[in-house]
Amino acid sequence: MLKIALLSCAHTHAAAYAGILAARGDVDLVVADPDGFGDVPAERVVGSYQEAWDAFDGGPDAVIVTSANADHKELVLEAARRGVAVLCEKPLATTVADAEEMVAACREAGVVLMTAFPVHFSPAVETLRSAVRDGALGEIVGLTGTNNGKLPEGRDWFTDVSLSGGGCLVDHTVHVAQILDAAFGEPTDVRAVANRILSASRAGEGAETGGFVTLTYPSGVVATIDCSWSMPDDGPTWGGLTLQALGTGGQLTVDAFADHVGGPGQWLPYGADLDALLLEAFLDAVRTGRTQEPSGEAGLRTVRIVAAAQRSVATGEAVALADV
Amino acid sequence: MTTPPGGPLAVGIVGTGGIAGAHGPGWVEAGASLHAHSLDGAEAFAETFGATVHPDLDSLLAAVDVVDVCTPTPVHAEIVHRALDAGCHVICEKPLTRSLEDARAVVEHAERAGRLLFPAHVVRYFPQYAAAKAGIDAGRIGTPAVLRYERTGQFPRMPWFADQEASGGIVMDQMIHDIDQAIWVAGPVASVHAREHVAASQPEVRTAHVVLTHTGGAISHCRGFWGPAGTAFRYAFSLAGDAGRLEYDSAQDSAVTWDAVARGGAETGGSLLPDISGMRSPYAEEILDAAAAIRTGRAPRVSARDGLVAVEVSLAALESLATGRSIPC
Structure with a gap:
């Protein structure tokens, strides 16, 4: 089982991702809904990012960032610090400087970073x-x-x-x-x-x-x-x-x-x-440790x-x- | 100057190439008595439409009330001026002229002379565009906001079309229709930017993108394409406003569809002009509107000033192509 944390329900894609991951059977999912949207169906929903980070023994294997665009950066940098693979919703960031920092942090940490372009x-x-x-x-x-x-x-x-x-x-x-x-x-x-x-x-x-x-x-x-x-x-x-x-x-x-x-x-x-095809590619990248397209770099270029x-x-x- | 009141209009076609053949049936339907002068092909035109052939322009001008200028663009202005000097009303194929100075001069000349100058922007008479315009005027999409127009045809075989100096290229020859449409729907243009790319391996094949920012705030994208041999004529639009969207694509929304078996060995070659077999001829509608305007003095659907504006905005697009900059209008 892959331990996955879905970080935020702000993006409209969060519910679709949660539904697909829950149905797979090979993913242990926790959803963080710090804004209290309350409309993403999942077995385990927590009220803060910290609870999501702490939800698994040894931490999550990967996170999916579906927050508001401006909040992507801090969540991706935190994942890089923790050595956790990231799939980040598009656009990767709201400024070029932020996107560059996120890509660099994941590269230096040796962490998979993909951008969610279904x-x-x-x-x-x-x-x-x-x-x-x-x-x-x-x-x-x-x-x-x-x-x-x-x-x-x-x-x-x-x-x-x-x-x-x-x-x-x-x-x-x-x-x-x-x-x-x-x-x-x-x-x-x-x-x-x-x-x-x-x-x-x-x-x-x-x-x-x-x-x-x-x-x-x-x-x-x-x-x-x-x-x-x-x-x-x-x-x-x-x-x-x-x-x-x-x-x-x-x-x-x-x-x-x-x-x-x-x-x-x-x-x-x-x-x-x-x-579902995007998540399949991401989970494959998590398992192998090899980033696939669309990468963080592709997100940065866009x-x-x-x-x-x-x-x-x-x-x-x-x-x-x-x-x- | 030979027409008695209520009698048939005496109409002189100058230049009897492809577009004259499209105008001919409209003049026949209008009951005109036709005259023709051309450097080439006047006899064939006369045979098809029953016209009197004139060996020179002066002889034609002496015989007619209306001149329909169907020559290549570079000589439009000269012929329009001579026709107006002769007291004739003038129908002029688009673009009105190649230069802004010439366009202003012919429009002012017509206004001074009190004669009709009708730029043949036939797309205003295509029923799809007319229906969209009527729907928009009736509030179907609210305030126009984001407009897209596409026009695709096989590259022109006549060499003067591809000569940018002579024809104004794909922007002034093909896309001017959509520029005119965008202005018809969304109003005057504040600025223009344009990009064009010509295939290195086959320079006839080219595309142009022109983006208009209208003074009222709407934005329009016009995409032209001169495709390789065999490219079917196609035109499409998507017109979005704050209360709805109107769309049309000639490749999809057709009343008549033949399957490949039924079409059999029929040639599916490319074309410079659209297939109008399934609709009331927009060329005939255009000519009848011009003829009615001449007979009654009422304003036709497209004015000389409309033709002038289309030239002005098209030339701004050419300037943008040359400089890479946005051009205010």
């Missing part, structure tokens, strides 16, 4: 990565990615910039950015625009709810990510993620959450459980893109990634 495990996304790798689209010239969703409900910290680090630029840019990172490496510059017209009355002060992030790669390949919370509240599903690649050999569009049975007002997803995007929104000009 879409990395989507079979559709793997099809796109392999098409890029194998040259199936010829020379790729450009891409358009979308990660649109509803503004999260019941978790107001998502648009409290002191806890989240920002609005949709922070929450939704990184998923597509990580797929692009795995396929194309790091961009040279980032240009972004943002606004707050969607859900303006619900979003916290200063949190953008709509945005485009345009990345330019060393080859000149151009990619734009629509990171807006533009799925209406009455939409049939939470949102989705698409990525379209265009090349001299044709076009490929993948829709990571397309697998569903529909009907008027109906949306029954049947696709691969990406959260945080750098977000920071560049935020600076671009502020300056109105493209920002070189090297300057971030």
